[in-house]
Amino acid sequence: MGIVEDTLAALGITLPEPPAAAANYLPVRLAGDFAFVAGQIPRIDGEMVASGPVPSSQSPESAKAAAKVCAINALAALKGALGDLDRITGIVRVGVFVASDANFDGQAGIANGASDLLVEVFGDRGRHARAAVGSVALPLGATVEVELIAQFK
């Protein structure tokens, strides 16, 4: 195992199998030294762990935990594409869409579930630009969707 996977193990995180492409798109698209990771939803073993908007269907706490699951799924996708997560030199941008009721304003706190994990795993090179926004509805009823751009060597 590499350094990043050792860190994941120390955090008690086991990466799932890399996702298969669901249609004519890819879990990860490499272009130059950028790896574009497709929007990830909070599924574990194929099962959605958080559905519906915040806060009417999910608490902010469970939505934040779901954002972490999305980030873990993004890492699994990157491992599938790159073979070794130690090839990642940094996380560049993270986009977080949070299924939100009209008066919910805590999207940033939920996005921290993804951001914190990425910095725990990659340290300072995991720090990234981020856009966190509310969405009226997400694919398959997901509470959160996370996409990202990494840089690799």
Add this chain to the structure above:
Amino acid sequence: MGIVEDTLAALGITLPEPPAAAANYLPVRLAGDFAFVAGQIPRIDGEMVASGPVPSSQSPESAKAAAKVCAINALAALKGALGDLDRITGIVRVGVFVASDANFDGQAGIANGASDLLVEVFGDRGRHARAAVGSVALPLGATVEVELIAQFK
């Protein structure tokens, strides 16, 4: 005509004129070997072909067809910027916003209208990372908006 335009012709697709910039932004912005295409809405000859959210105003089927129109408009924009679509070496990332009622969860299926067209036209190099999300409302009442990043030579 080049290879890509031959393919489009074989698919029965005629590209519209490249769009003009609507304001202080561009249909396509080139940066390095990336071409960033602005968000495209489903207009044909200036007329919106699908308005309002899914499913209350549009069926998933018509929204998927509208996503294909957006992708065709993106190709027209790229032709305007690059002169020749054969300069495109790949589609990198596609963002699809679907005007959605609060309980609609089929954004991925609608986004396939854009993804499938891009792979029909470009083959494997048309396969891309993708984020598909719901939006409460889109410009001019569009049912779908598609932006993308291509790579070119």
Add this chain to the structure above:
Amino acid sequence: MGIVEDTLAALGITLPEPPAAAANYLPVRLAGDFAFVAGQIPRIDGEMVASGPVPSSQSPESAKAAAKVCAINALAALKGALGDLDRITGIVRVGVFVASDANFDGQAGIANGASDLLVEVFGDRGRHARAAVGSVALPLGATVEVELIAQFK
């Protein structure tokens, strides 16, 4: 002062202090010759100047002015990361999320508040690809959120 800051002064715009990162993400992430600016909300001296959706809580005019504030905050963030705004060679992509009621369709006009400022400041190299979309709710109740990618030397 450099050329860009002279232009800002001539426009009567004083840049605020660069924002601090709010959590494990950065106001600006540099990668290659791209600068990714995190989503900016319309705060002046820490106070939100436009909250809630258009048009029920904010008029299109005040939302457009708020988009300009977001763009100014993005420039402050870029100055913090690059030291000198004259290092910016162009604005590549701008993403504008507008808190919207379900039947509002004027997101493009609001996004012009950001686009127009960027072109006033940078001239033709400030012209960019853009996606403007509606959002059901944004962080801290912001009426608009603007993220962007610049190129720098």
